Amino acid sequence: AGEAPRGLGDMSDAATMDSTAWLGEALGDLYTRDTLTGMAYPLSCLRERLGPIRPSRLIIIGGKPGQGKTSYALAWYLQLLEHHRPAFLSLEMSKEYLWEKCAAAKTGIPGWKFERGIFDDADKEKIAVFVDWWASRKPLFADDLGFNAHLVEAFLTKEKPDIVFLDHIQMAELDQYKSEREGIRDQLYEWRRLTQKYKIPIVLVSQVNEKESAKRNDPRPRNEDLFGSSVLNRIADLILLVWWPAKETPYDEQLPADATKYFVGITKNRYGETRGVKMNFYADVNRFEEVHG
Numbered sequence: 001a002g003e004a005p006r007g008l009g010d011m012s013d014a015a016t017m018d019s020t021a022w023l024g025e026a027l028g029d030l031y032t033r034d035t036l037t038g039m040a041y042p043l044s045c046l047r048e049r050l051g052p053i054r055p056s057r058l059i060i061i062g063g064k065p066g067q068g069k070t071s072y073a074l075a076w077y078l079q080l081l082e083h084h085r086p087a088f089l090s091l092e093m094s095k096e097y098l099w100e101k102c103a104a105a106k107t108g109i110p111g112w113k114f115e116r117g118i119f120d121d122a123d124k125e126k127i128a129v130f131v132d133w134w135a136s137r138k139p140l141f142a143d144d145l146g147f148n149a150h151l152v153e154a155f156l157t158k159e160k161p162d163i164v165f166l167d168h169i170q171m172a173e174l175d176q177y178k179s180e181r182e183g184i185r186d187q188l189y190e191w192r193r194l195t196q197k198y199k200i201p202i203v204l205v206s207q208v209n210e211k212e213s214a215k216r217n218d219p220r221p222r223n224e225d226l227f228g229s230s231v232l233n234r235i236a237d238l239i240l241l242v243w244w245p246a247k248e249t250p251y252d253e254q255l256p257a258d259a260t261k262y263f264v265g266i267t268k269n270r271y272g273e274t275r276g277v278k279m280n281f282y283a284d285v286n287r288f289e290e291v292h293g
Contacts, residue, residue: 039084039163039201042076043290045277049266050238053163057201058192058235060268062208062226063242068262068281069205072242073165074101075288076203080163087140087161089152091171095143099134105286106130112284148172149190156198166191168205170227184228192235206232208241219248223267239268244281262288 039053063069070093080086090098100114107126113119119127140161152164172187188204195202208225221241226232232239246259262281266274280289 039080042072042079043277043279043288045279045290046264046266049273049275049277050269051272053201055199055201056195057237058195059201059203060206060226060232060236060239061203061242062206062223062239063221063244064208064210064213064247067242067244067247068283069207069242070098070167071101071281071283071286072264072288073167073203073205074098074286075105077165078102078105081137081139084162085140085160086163086165087155087159088142088165088167089155090143090167092168093143095141098141098143101286102134103127103130104284106133108285108287110284111286149187149194152191153194156194156200161200163201163203165203166205168207170207181228185231188228188231188235219243219245220263220265233268236268237270238266241265241267 041047041050041053061069061073070090074088077086077088088098101111103109104111104114107123107130109119109123109126113123140159142155152166156164169184169187169191172183191202191204194200206226206228208221209227210225212225213219213221220243223233223239223241226239241264243263243265245261245263246255249255260280260282262279263276264279265276268274278291280291281287282289
């Protein structure tokens, strides 16, 4: 046998040392995975299919405008806020408006009452209880961050959240780029980097292009409808596409009897199955519930 190429032995030794260095940590992760973060997806119908939320995951919630993407992300955020330290960074809606949606979900008070400021004494008692709970959780909730990945990274370094929700990525600061497509692409790669560097999940809310589903004559969104879809499909670990059929009803027609029917499609799952999950969405109180039977 001839002499090994120069440096080959050193490279082999380095690779072996590196493997043993991270293998112990990986095994620890493997055997404690169910309790590693303690964080779960919203509703058991998703938890059963997706397992626990793993560190370093990049997750996309996509859908058409007005289809409940933000409501779904907030429902998830509120669930995690019970025992964890999630952060919700809004680029589209004010934190005051989002707080009202959270209050409606937790109290069961219809959103129209918050819009009009019409409350009875029972409502006010419920709101007071919610305010105390909200303050006790010390939520990370902002509408002046997240416009680019550098601001998000500074926030991660300072606040150290367990998971970050960013709503929505098309509102990111893209002025320095030649095109929106290029800007979204570069920002997505930056958010992917942040998941790896800080070992936390990041959930990105994204719009879809309605024109694409119109061309197909099929209202259900698909991965290729996402803005920046080529990059999103490549780097996302999990894509959840939401669809609320009642919102497809023409404005001059009566809503169907099953107007609460709602679907979340697991349309990309790097580590498991893809399929649709049915639930009910009660938009007046911003709540999602299981469908039984």
